Amino acid sequence: MAATVKSLSDAMALRLYKEITMHNPDFRGTTVEIYGSKGSAKTTLMLKIASRIVCTYDFTNWQKEPVIWRGRTVDMWTWYPGKVRVFVHADDDPYFTTESGEELKVRVIKYEDIRDVLNNLNEFNVVYEPTTYQLGDNLKEMIARRAAISMRQLNDIDVDSTVWWFETIYEVLKRKDNRFISLFFDEADELFPENPSGLRWHLQAWLKDSVKDLRKRNISMYYSAHSHTDVDSRIRTKMQYRILMKGARVPNNSLINKRLPLFLDVGEAIIERDGFGKFRFDKLRRKEVVVVHFS
């Protein structure tokens, strides 16, 4: 008989939840995909996970792990239960408001490139990608190699500024230190859409090949989307852990009964890896949602 929501193993959920929030040198980084319908509390859970992640380098001392949260135009990072550091690109001068247009005072730190951010990380770091972005030489070289074209052909093309995140991932992979760092991408279909074309096709193919290297380099990645079908299947099939929330469609390679997510309440989730279990979480204290304006 297929498992019902009630019979799911809470002990399994606890083990898996611990694995994605307590990083150590044996397990290294963890990669997690999160799906749920609109309003199923995906962003809330992402913020909760972000606030819980700890790491150890010697299995004795545990410390809070730095989190990088991709800032979106309309975002809920203001709900994070702790101190927030906000980074914007040196050429950008944004202002922040609530959804109803009242000004929000946000102290920002400017960066020239991702290395400035990496050198200045606090616990929870919101990073807004630059509003205009030119491909860096490292990405040009990588794409030229993969697409068998010359680097010159990539010189004057317009790229979407979300591509900056691929450069970021490239940089964290080749940084010298081995610090644990977690990357959070809410609404990941903006970064890794299903059916990309042109340049993005190659970038996403590269990311697919790099997911396991991220983990080895102590980098964790968490992303959310409404449905797994919104995200590049080449990338999502490389993720280790899956969390399904209310109304999520169940991917074909999952052990979970297709109808289970329909019976979940907001604040409940199923976590899956080599087994699966259900867990609950509380809501966060409601704050203003933050809107960024780049004039």
Ligand SMILES: Nc1ncnc2c1ncn2[C@@H]1O[C@H](COP(=O)(O)OP(=O)(O)OP(=O)(O)O)[C@@H](O)[C@H]1O
């Ligand atoms: N554990 C919970 N119990 C009850 N309500 C909750 C819980 N967690 C979050 N909520 C509430 O549910 C609403 C939706 O939460 P949230 O914005 O995190 O969902 P979402 O899946 O990210 O939504 P969207 O798809 O619109 O981005 C919010 O008002 C939030 O406070």
Ligand SMILES: [Mg+2]
């Ligand atoms: Mg959300």
